[in-house]
Amino acid sequence: MxxxxxxxxxxxxxxxxxxxxxxxxxxxxxxxxxxxxxxxxxxxxxxxxxxxxxxxxxxxxxxxxxxxxxxxxxxxxxxxxxxxLSLAGPHLVRELALIKVVGSGDHRVEALRLADAFRARVVDATTESFVFEMTGNAEKIDAFCALMRPIGLAEVSRTGAVAIVRGSSALTVQSHNG
Structure with a gap:
């Protein structure tokens, strides 16, 4: 019910x-x-x-x-x-992802162009692959991965969400010692 x-x-x-x-x-x-x-x-x-x-x-x-x-x-x-944090007011949520894309020729050029548009950083490159580092919300990382899939998305490793409330309030505990 x-x-x-x-x-x-x-x-x-x-x-x-x-x-x-x-x-x-x-x-x-x-x-x-x-x-x-x-x-x-x-x-x-x-x-x-x-x-x-x-x-x-x-x-x-x-x-x-x-x-x-x-x-x-x-x-x-x-x-x-x-x-x-969802109820605590405005908050920031971010993930870190390492995204491996395998490809050659025009696919490499397109992967770099999209990475630039998404502000992903190249952290490793070989003649046949790139590893991009990206931070952002889950939707941004999902969108980048979806665009990389037809280009040659090979592997994704994600941290999961980290979050913090905006402003001066902080998640703390009072000291039990004083």
Missing amino acids: ADDSGQFRSATIAVLVENEAGVLARVIGLFSGRGYNIESLTVAPVDEDRRLSRITVVTSGTEMVIEQIKAQLDRLVPVHKVSD
């Missing part, structure tokens, strides 16, 4: 966690155990002194499902803070 919140939406959720073994597995287990899909997942240390890492998860669901995900993440012991 669908109510007013029955519409699906995408959510970009930032989670500050203890930087320790097994935390990522617990977060992933929360999603898989309840049948929630992870569309993108990135994790990296962000505060060495306090041993914190930041996990960015992109998922989708009804408002009720997304609220459940956030509440369940917040209950995990190593989690310090959960923030739905």
Whole structure:
């Protein structure tokens, strides 16, 4: 039964966690155990002194499902803070992609022309291939890859989404030591 919140939406959720073994597995287990899909997942240390890492998860669901995900993440012991950046106001979301294109002749020229238009950087070149580095939102990277497919798209490696709220607010936790 669908109510007013029955519409699906995408959510970009930032989670500050203890930087320790097994935390990522617990977060992933929360999603898989309840049948929630992870569309993108990135994790990296962000505060060495306090041993914190930041996990960015992109998922989708009804408002009720997304609220459940956030509440369940917040209950995990190593989690310090959960923030739905999609609701926090204007935010930036970017991915990094390495895109290998194989081809010769006019295909090489066209690949370079399109790379220039998309502001992709050549990071490796051989006589038969290029590797482009590109940053941007998922739609931009998807569009570039779609144009490269008929030219000779051979391989794509993507980081997944990283995100941050615009302006002066920051995802931080208060120090427990003082």
